[in-house]
Amino acid sequence: MGSTSGGRRTSQKIPKVTVLCGGSSDEKGISTLSGKNVFNSLKKEGVDAKLLVWNGDFKVLKEVKSPCFIALHGSPGEDGKVQRYFEKRGIKYTGSNSKSCDLTYDKIKTKEVFIKLGIKTPKWKNDPQKFPCIMKPRFGGSSLGVKMCFSKGNCKRRDGYFYEEYIDGREISVSIADINGKAVILPILEVIPSNTFYDYESKYNPNGSKLIAPAPLTNLETHKIKKMSLRVYMELPLRDFARIDGIISKNGIYFLEVNSIPGMTQLSDLPASASAGRISLGRIAVNAVLSALRR
Secondary structure: OOOOOHHHHOOOOOEEEEEEEEEOOHHHHHHHHHHHHHHHHHHOOOEEEEEEEEEEOOOHHHHHHOOOEEEOOOOOOOOOOHHHHHHHOOEEEEEOOHHHHHHHEEEEHHHHHHOOOOOOOEEEEEHHHHHHEEEEEEEEOOOOOOOOOOOOHOOOOOOOOOEEEEEEEEEEEEEEEOOOOOOOOOOOOEEEEEEOOOOOHHHHOOOEEEEEOOOOOOOOHHHHHHHHHHHHHHHHOOOOOEEEEEEEEEEEEEEEEEEOOOOOOOOEEEEEHHHHHOOHHHHHHHHHHHHHHHH
């Protein structure tokens, strides 16, 4: 892992990069951690970078010049609003475009894409009916607001939420990154959360989860998951990086949701998958910036 002399030479061709993080969503704390980790990784690669912990005021974004590495989680950074702002101003930025971000931010629309592609996804309803089930906000990430419900008593209907069929199985995380212009599936993670499922606490507490990379899968399972993930990545379409969450059960492989700007903290899934594949986060970040500059 780490930089090579070739990587150093490449980084010298990159103009100063603004790493944009923070924002105004409930996920701003995690976004700041992601941004700082990306910033440090770019610096290790010899890239001249500036960290901008944003307060959510779009007037501040007038200061941003190309290229910008977007490390925002939640709205307005992950739902396409910031991307649309940069597109109008001609600012080159990392990650998927505004339309794809808008789509993947909506968990139900994303599940409809899975169904269109013939990929299993847990059934969902607007009201809790069968228990246990998973209560999820339709929009947002980091598992904020996600709750397992065992009865109507602890799972009353809430606006903006849906109720997903509980699938008993092994939780997996599939990270994808564009390396040298090609979408690469990083080693698949198996996630063993300390809590009942992979909730916010399990994701971001140091001892919240055990991440096994590569996941102990059969060759057939690995082949199927990679094929399914690439189909989703191309269909949406996504670019530079993404993460897909899934479950392997006795009834097959289920996809749950897609993150167009996955967490990039020191505890996040994508850096863990990259490390297992002997790819540094810095290399992924540099490739994303170079990809943005080519667009």
